[in-house]
Amino acid sequence: MSEPSRARGPAHSTDGREYTRLDAFRALCLARFRESYREPEVLFWGFVFPIMLSVGLSIAFRNRPAETLPLAVVAGARAEPTAAVLRAAPLLRAEVMEEEAAVRALALGKVALVVAPRADGALEYRLDPSRSESAVARARADDALQRAAGRRDPLVNTVAEVREPGGRYIDFLIPGIVGMNLMSGGMWGVGFNLVDMRIKRLLKRLVAAPMRRPDFLAAHLTMRLVSMVIEVSFMLGFGHLAFGVPVRGGLASVFAVGALGALCFGGLGLLVGSRARRMETVTGLMNVVMMPMFVLSGIFFSADRFPQVLQPLIRLLPLTALNDAMRAVVLEGARLSALSSSLAVLVIWTLLSFTVGLKLFRWS
Amino acid sequence: MREGNAPSVVVRDLHKTYGNVEAVRGLSFEVAPGECFGLLGPNGAGKTTTIEILEGLLAPTGGEVVVLGRRWGRDDQAIRERMGVCLQQTVLSEKLLVDETVELFRSFYRRGRAAEAVIREVELTEKARARVGTLSGGQKQRLAVACALVGDPELIFLDEPTTGLDPQSRRQVWDIVNAFKAGGQTVLLTTHYMDEAERLCDRVAIVDHGRVIAEGSPMHLMTSLGGEHVVEIAVREDGAGPLTASAMEGLPGVRAAHAEAGRVVLTVTEPHVAVPAVLERLRAGGWALSGLSTRHASLEDVFVSLTGRHLRDE
Ligand SMILES: Nc1ncnc2c1ncn2[C@@H]1O[C@H](COP(=O)(O)OP(=O)(O)OP(=O)(O)O)[C@@H](O)[C@H]1O
Ligand SMILES: [Mg+2]
Numbered sequence: 001m002s003e004p005s006r007a008r009g010p011a012h013s014t015d016g017r018e019y020t021r022l023d024a025f026r027a028l029c030l031a032r033f034r035e036s037y038r039e040p041e042v043l044f045w046g047f048v049f050p051i052m053l054s055v056g057l058s059i060a061f062r063n064r065p066a067e068t069l070p071l072a073v074v075a076g077a078r079a080e081p082t083a084a085v086l087r088a089a090p091l092l093r094a095e096v097m098e099e100e101a102a103v104r105a106l107a108l109g110k111v112a113l114v115v116a117p118r119a120d121g122a123l124e125y126r127l128d129p130s131r132s133e134s135a136v137a138r139a140r141a142d143d144a145l146q147r148a149a150g151r152r153d154p155l156v157n158t159v160a161e162v163r164e165p166g167g168r169y170i171d172f173l174i175p176g177i178v179g180m181n182l183m184s185g186g187m188w189g190v191g192f193n194l195v196d197m198r199i200k201r202l203l204k205r206l207v208a209a210p211m212r213r214p215d216f217l218a219a220h221l222t223m224r225l226v227s228m229v230i231e232v233s234f235m236l237g238f239g240h241l242a243f244g245v246p247v248r249g250g251l252a253s254v255f256a257v258g259a260l261g262a263l264c265f266g267g268l269g270l271l272v273g274s275r276a277r278r279m280e281t282v283t284g285l286m287n288v289v290m291m292p293m294f295v296l297s298g299i300f301f302s303a304d305r306f307p308q309v310l311q312p313l314i315r316l317l318p319l320t321a322l323n324d325a326m327r328a329v330v331l332e333g334a335r336l337s338a339l340s341s342s343l344a345v346l347v348i349w350t351l352l353s354f355t356v357g358l359k360l361f362r363w364s
Numbered sequence: 365m366r367e368g369n370a371p372s373v374v375v376r377d378l379h380k381t382y383g384n385v386e387a388v389r390g391l392s393f394e395v396a397p398g399e400c401f402g403l404l405g406p407n408g409a410g411k412t413t414t415i416e417i418l419e420g421l422l423a424p425t426g427g428e429v430v431v432l433g434r435r436w437g438r439d440d441q442a443i444r445e446r447m448g449v450c451l452q453q454t455v456l457s458e459k460l461l462v463d464e465t466v467e468l469f470r471s472f473y474r475r476g477r478a479a480e481a482v483i484r485e486v487e488l489t490e491k492a493r494a495r496v497g498t499l500s501g502g503q504k505q506r507l508a509v510a511c512a513l514v515g516d517p518e519l520i521f522l523d524e525p526t527t528g529l530d531p532q533s534r535r536q537v538w539d540i541v542n543a544f545k546a547g548g549q550t551v552l553l554t555t556h557y558m559d560e561a562e563r564l565c566d567r568v569a570i571v572d573h574g575r576v577i578a579e580g581s582p583m584h585l586m587t588s589l590g591g592e593h594v595v596e597i598a599v600r601e602d603g604a605g606p607l608t609a610s611a612m613e614g615l616p617g618v619r620a621a622h623a624e625a626g627r628v629v630l631t632v633t634e635p636h637v638a639v640p641a642v643l644e645r646l647r648a649g650g651w652a653l654s655g656l657s658t659r660h661a662s663l664e665d666v667f668v669s670l671t672g673r674h675l676r677d678e
Binding site: 013014015017018019020023024026027028031034035038039197200201202204205207208209210211364 | 419420421441444445449451453454455456457459460464467468469470471472473474475476477478481495511515516
């Protein structure tokens with residue numbers, strides 16, 4: 001092929017450099033990185049918000065020392081001696097009340113238990129069986145009263161206190177927030193962003209240049225992986241420094257799980273953003289995809305709490321798989337080989353969403 | 365492979381339908397290397413559709429398109445390496461800086477021009493380190509043109525490069541296009557501004573309802589009206605009643621006449637002959653002149669004479 005000869009003025013000389021496909025890929029990655037980290041929203045949702053969330057929730061659900069429980073003793077002949085025993089017992093606060101007042105206090109939740117000593121020395125406990133503190137109060141009160149009446153315990157026991165990081169709520173929460181971040185990072189950073197570029201006709205402008213289309217999408221995903229390393233390090237580092245949350249697994253395993261999560265949600269983002277030409281469409285789709293996982297996938301509380309019939313479904317959600325795998329690696333130091341079912345779920349979602357997303361994708 | 369003077373763009377019997385909308389219905393033209401060719405037409409004429417087919421962004425429903433000696437679907441990458449594009453509306457990434465944006469586009473082309481030189485050429489050097497989101501409309505448009513130029517293209521497509529810009533920004537864009545032409549490269553632009561076509565284009569095709577209704581150099585099209593000048597006259601209402609076009613026909617130097625919005629518009633070869641004759645006819649008919657103006661014929665006049673409508677109906 002002969003280069004056509006072209007007459008040009010001095011202003012039109014080339015810069016003498018020959019750019020390769022790799023140069024273009026690098027430039028696309030750099031542009032993507034700059035765009036996202038110059039977006040105040042990205043910094044807020046990626047860094048500030050997770051910190052606020054973990055601090056807020058760790059305060060609300062901190063592991064409290066055992067709570068002193070209030071109970072009522074029904075007024076009568078044996079009320080005062082009974083109340084005296086209960087007041088001396090640990091972690092109980094007893095008050096003598098008329099029967100009617102005591103019943104109302106129980107109904108309103110002001111006391112956990114009503115103790116009615118009968119004239120013959122028998123005791124009647126009134127409680128709401130659906131309240132766990134009622135059961136605790138009954139056990140404590142019964143213990144104290146039986147011992148005061150002369151019960152001897154046949155077994156000697158001692159108590160050793162164990163306070164180890166790993167079992168607290170914050171330990172559970174931090175890996176969940178990492179998973180949540182990877183989900184929203186992929187959905188917003190890839191899905192929403194692509195639709196935004198499509199609406200602004202920037203995608204169209206890019207494909208009118210000799211840009212390689214696969215490289216453009218690859219740059220998006222590469223930058224998701226880079227962001228993943230930054231966000232996961234930041235969140236786990238914060239959890240460790242602020243709350244002593246342990247990271248028991250190797251960093252290679254942590255980032256391997258993180259990378260799979262980032263790719264999986266990058267793929268879902270691509271799928272969700274593959275065709276939409278309106279903001280409303282893509283935000284609606286994103287909510288439909290993310291909402292169930294926010295609730296079901298065990299970010300803030302264990303997914304095991306949902307009924308047994310839902311469990312197979314919940315286990316198939318990508319965020320459940322990611323959270324389970326991340327928790328196992330971070331909190332238990334699990335090896336990747338022990339996580340095959342979670343990782344398989346993530347791989348399947350990744351392959352599925354890329355296959356369909358790339359097939360449906362439109363550039364204009 | 366291109367021979368010496370093979371056309372840069374060939375369009376033959378192009379058709380494009382969207383559902384049941386026929387946007388382009390049998391459009392044909394050629395653009396020679398080094399030429400600046402304009403597609404001129406009102407809203408919805410099919411200009412963007414045509415230019416996006418040429419840019420390889422839309423598939424035609426029928427007809428043939430050759431760009432730089434190559435066809436879409438076979439040599440896409442080779443065509444893209446050698447063309448520059450400025451879409452009708454593109455919002456470039458707001459968070460990137462001006463020079464980062466131009467460098468990004470530079471990186472897509474194997475060979476091209478230094479981003480800095482292109483930024484200087486579009487007079488954005490002062491704004492090189494500014495975020496795209498902070499630029500004015502005219503500056504954004506010049507940046508879009510810079511992105512079209514940075515690959516050192518042989519051919520650029522500009523879809524309404526100055527629509528919505530203030531007069532000063534329009535002139536700046538014209539200067540950039542003229543400098544590009546001076547380098548010997550080919551330009552295909554669309555516009556609905558007659559003055560823009562007259563200033564920039566060597567040849568124009570006037571497009572209406574998806575067809576070319578006239579084609580030639582601006583000068584040729586204007587003289588094809590039969591006159592190079594236009595005389596507009598208006599008369600007072602209290603005179604001998606409304607003035608009709610037929611009253612002015614056949615006067616020396618007057619080639620054509622038509623009435624329009626209370627005035628009569630004459631196409632005239634020699635104003636110094638026609639104007640005295642017109643005044644004489646008015647006096648004889650009892651009309652009192654209330655306004656008279658003469659100007660060079662414009663492409664707007666061509667469009668009106670071809671379609672009976674104005675290009676822009678505002
Ligand atoms: N994607 C589309 N779907 C349906 N109809 C379309 C589409 N794009 C364009 N059209 C129609 O095709 C016709 C030509 O549109 P086109 O955008 O090519 O006109 P234009 O000459 O560029 O107009 P303008 O000066 O307003 O930019 C119009 O009637 C338009 O409504
Ligand atoms: Mg248009």
